[in-house]
Amino acid sequence: xxxxxxxxxxxxxxxxxxxxxxxxxxxxxxxxxxxxxxxxxxxxxxxxxxxxxxxxxxxxxxxxxxxxxxxxxxxxxxxxxxxxxxxxxxxxxxxxxxxxxxxxxxxxxxxxxxxxxxxxxxxxxxxxxxxxxxxxxxxxxxxxxxxxxxxxxxxxxxxxxxxxxxxxxxxxxxxxxxxxx
Numbered sequence: 001x002x003x004x005x006x007x008x009x010x011x012x013x014x015x016x017x018x019x020x021x022x023x024x025x026x027x028x029x030x031x032x033x034x035x036x037x038x039x040x041x042x043x044x045x046x047x048x049x050x051x052x053x054x055x056x057x058x059x060x061x062x063x064x065x066x067x068x069x070x071x072x073x074x075x076x077x078x079x080x081x082x083x084x085x086x087x088x089x090x091x092x093x094x095x096x097x098x099x100x101x102x103x104x105x106x107x108x109x110x111x112x113x114x115x116x117x118x119x120x121x122x123x124x125x126x127x128x129x130x131x132x133x134x135x136x137x138x139x140x141x142x143x144x145x146x147x148x149x150x151x152x153x154x155x156x157x158x159x160x161x162x163x164x165x166x167x168x169x170x171x172x173x174x175x176x177x178x179x180x181x
Contacts, residue, residue, distance in 0.1 A: 008137065017139040020150075020151060021123045021143055024153075024156055025123050025156065025160065026098075028122070028156060029115060029122065029163075030115075032160050032161055044171060045103050046102045046103075047100075047101050048100055049101055052097065053094050054092070054094045057092075065091075066092075070088065097114070099112050099115065102171065118163060122156070122163055124138055125138040125139070140159075143155050143156050
């Protein structure tokens with residue numbers, strides 16, 4: 001798995017716009033993937049995996065300690081829970097990363113798609129540069145209503161559907177025999 005992507009922001013306004021758009025983009029992405037996988041014509045199967053994205057300055061030793069404490073919460077007594085939660089509150093916490101694992105009967109290995117990268121393609125005008133860590137985010141402001149500064153749901157839905165449809169078109173091209181297209 002390649003290292004997680006942490007977008008750079010040129011200013012607070014860009015961060016605020018991205019913050020407003022990312023959760024709706026994530027929800028629309030998951031919904032559009034579900035629709036693709038539920039089609040009777042597809043033989044793709046998909047499942048999501050969550051993985052932690054740790055801040056760069058958190059050592060593997062600290063990560064392991066945090067994971068162990070989180071696991072201990074499952075079997076801890078009520079008195080121990082308070083102590084463990086207090087300890088965890090003092091430690092850095094990862095943000096969740098999500099992968100879509102796609103499998104196909106004709107494909108020997110699953111195809112793994114970083115869900116945040118899909119959301120970057122939806123929300124940003126320069127997703128490739130953001131994903132490569134080469135440039136700060138340029139938010140696609142067409143996804144924001146000019147008058148209310150709220151999410152433009154119609155534009156978001158349309159762009160998300162186009163991107164997810166293109167991903168599945170590419171996937172179907174991987175598994176089609178010459179002359180099937």
